[in-house]
Amino acid sequence: MSDLTLWQPDSKELLPASAKTPAEISNYAVQLSGRDKTQIVSAFESGHYEMAINYLWGKATAALRKELSTVGVGLLGEMLGKTDVDEHDDVDDILTAKDTIKLAEELGIVSSTDGMRLRHTYEIITHFSQLETSDSDIEEIDESEAISSLKACVKGVLGRPKVEVAKRFIDFREALDSETLSEGDQRVEMLKGSPYFFNKLTISVLMSAVKKNTGANLDHTLANINTLVPAIWGNLRDAEKWQVGQTYAEAYADGKSTVVGGLKSALLKVKGFDYVPENLRSSTFLKAADAIIKAHEGLNNFYNEAAPVRALSKLGSTIPTPALPACISALLCIVLGNRYGVSWSAADEAKGILSVITNDRWVYYFNNVLPGDVRILEKLSLDRPATNWCALMKQYQLFDLDVKNKNVGLLLAATKSAELSRVQRFASALIQEYYGKKS
Template sequence: MATIALWQPAPNEIVPATAKTPFAITDYALQLSKKDKQQIVAAFDSGHFEMGVTYLWGRTINALKKELSNVGVGLIGEMLGRTDVDEDDDINDILTEREAIRLAEELGVISSTDGMRLRHTYELITHFSQMDSDDGDLEKLNSHEALASLQTCVAGVLGRPKIEVATKFIEFRAALESKSISEDDPYVEMLKGSPYFFYKLTISVLMNAAKKNVGANLEHALANINTLVPALWDNLRHTERWQVGHAYAEAYADGKTTVVGGLKSALLKVKGFDFVPENLRSDTFVKAADAVIKAHEGLNNFYNEAAAVKALTRLGTTIPTPAFPACLSALLCVTLGNEYGVAWSAQAYAKSILDSITMERWAYYLNNVLPSDTRIFGKFSSQKPRANFVELVNAKNLSQVEFKNKTVQQLVEAAARSNESKLASIAAKMHEEYYGKLVKI
C-alpha cells in the first residue's frame, strides 16, 4: 500500500569545497546584503569570531522564521500545541530557535543534515554566551568553529535566493481545506498507512482550519474532520486526542455553533468526549510550560530556566490531564538539559513536581506521549541528556511501568541497564518510526 513519505530537499552544494575563507563563503550568501557580508568578513578577519557568528546567526534564524511564517502562523501554533496562537501573532514571539529548526526540517525547508548542523551552531553560540567573563578570557570560539558555522548557515539557509516550503506540504494542506475527502478516497488509506508525523500534521491542519476558516473552506474542513478523525482515532496518541477535544471546548466557549456541531459529530463517532476538558484551566498550565520551553531553548537558558519553572510550580502540582503532556515535556527538558549540562538553579523546582507524579501518570506519558515527543527523544543523541535520563529512570524506577509501546519499553530498559549506546540507537529508531524513512524527491 502506498504511503505518504516525508519529503526532504535535495542535497545542496551551494558552497563548493574550494570556498575556504570567510570572504569566499559569504560570496555565496544570496540572502545577505553587501553590508552584512562586509561586517561578517571584517569580524572574522579581526578575530572577533563570536561577534561575527552571533550576527550571522541572527540573519540566518530570521530568514528561517520568515519562510516558516508562510505556512501560516496559526498552523505553526497548532503544530507546537500552542492554544494561544493565532494568525496575527508575530512568528518571532512564538518560535524559539530550536523549534524553528525542527519545524523547518519537518516541513522540508531544510534537510536533516542541515538541521543537525544548525543546531550545533546554535549550541556553540549558546555555550559561549553563557560562560562567565573570567572563563571567556580562556575559552573562546576558535577560527575553525567559526568558519564551520559560517559554512553551515550559508549552505543551509542563506545561500538560497529564497527558501521555499516543499510543494508537497502546500498541496497536503490545501487538499484538507479546499475539498471534502470521502471515506473511500485512496488518500485516506494512504494516510492511515503513513508515519505518525502525518497523523499529527493532519490533526494540526484540520483543527487550525476549523478555528480560522469560514464559508466553503470551513465546510470542507469540518467534513474532513468527520472523515479523517474517525479513520485515524484508534491510532492517535493522547496528545492529538486532547488537541481535538480542546478545539471543541474552545469553539463552544467562543459560541462558534457551526464548528461545535462539526466537531461534536466527529467526537460522537469515536466516543471521544473523554478528551474534552471540562474547562480551559489547562490553558494556564500549557502557557506556563511553553514559557519553560522558551527559556530552556533560548539564550542564557541556565540563568532563565529557574524563574519559568518556579512559575509553573506555583500553579500547583495537580496538573490537568490535557496539560500534562506539555508540562512533563517541559520539565524533562529542564531535568535532562543539553549537551553542556543542566540549569542547576531550576532543578529543585522541577524535582518538586516530578516527585509528585504517580507511576500511572509516568506510564501515561511514556506510552502515549513520548513516542511523538521529538523534543525529548531527540535529546538522546547527546551524552549528558542520556546520562541524566539513565539517572531519572533508575531514580523513579520507570522500568517497572506497564508498557504498551515496545520501542519505549526497550528505551527505558536500556536506560535502566545504563546502556547509553543502546539508548541512543533506540532513540534513532523512534525518530524513524515517527517520521518514516527519509526519501529524496
C-alpha cells in the same frame, strides 16, 4: 506517491571537503551577497570570531524564516501548537531560533544532521552571549568552533538555492477549510498511510481552524473533521485524542453551538467522549508548560527557567491528563538541560514535580507521548542530557514498565545500563519512525 512525504533536500555535496578556509567556505554561500562574504571573512581574519558567527547566524536564520514564511504563517503556528497566530503575524515575531530550526527540519528544508549542527551553532552563540563580563574576557569562541559554525550555516542553509517546501501537505492543508473531502477522496487515503507526524499535524490544523473559521470555511472544517477524525482515530495517540476532546470542551464553555454540534458528531462516531475533560483546568497547566518551554529555549534560559517551573508547581500536585504530555515534556527539558548543563534551582523544582508522577502516568507518557516527543528525543542525542536522562530514570526506577513501542523499550533498556551510545541510537530511531524517514 501514496502518502504525504517531507521534501527531501538535494543530496549532492554543497560544500566540498576541500573548502577549509573562511574565504573558501563562504564562497559556496549562494544566498550571501559579496558584501556579506567580505565582512564575514574580514571578521575571521581579524580574530573576531564571535562577531563573525553572530552576523552569519543572523543571515542564516533570516533566510530560513523567509523560506518558512512561504508555507503560511498560520500553518507554522499550527505546527508549533500556537493557537493565537494568524496570517497577519510577522514570522520574525512568532519564531524563536529553535522553532525556526525545528520547523525547517520538519518540513524537510534541512536534514536532521544539518538541523543538529545548526542547533549546536545556536547553543554556542547563546552560551558565549550569556557569560558574565569577567568570564567573557577569559573564555571566547575559538577558531575551530567558528569554522564549524560557518560550515553548518553554509551547508544547512546559505549554500542552498531556494526550494519548494512540503507542497503536497500545504495543498492538503489548504483544502481542509476550503472544500469538503469525501471518505473516498484519495487525499483521505493518503493521510491514513502517512507518517504519524502528518496525523498529528492534521489534528492540530483542524482544531486550530475550528476555533478561527466562520461561515463556509467553518462548514468545510467541521465536515472534514467528521471525515478525517474517524479515518485516523485508530492511529492517534492519546495526546491528540485529548486535543480533540479539549477543543470540544472549550467550544461548549464558550457557547459555540455550531462547533459543538460538529465536534460532537465526530466524537460520537469514534466513541471519543472519554477524552473530553470534565473542566478546563487543563488549559491553565498547558499555558504553564508553554511558559517553561519559552524560558528554556530563550536567551538567559538558566536564569529564566526557575520562575515558570515554580508557577507550574503551585497549580496543584495532580496534572490533568490532557495536559500531562506538555507538562512532562516541559519538565524533562529542565531536568535534562542542554550540552552546557542545567539550571540547578529550576531542575530541583522540576524534579520535585516529576517525583510525584505515578508509574501508570509514566507508562502513559512512554506509550503515547515519547514516541513523538521530538524535543526530548533530540536532547538524548547530546551526552549531558542523555546522562541526566539515565540518572533520572534510575532515580525513579522506570526501566521495567509496560512499554508497547519497541524502540521506546530498547531505549529504556539502554538507559538502564547507562549506555549512552545506544540511548542516542534508539532516540534517533524514534525520530525517524515519527517522521517516516528511512534511517
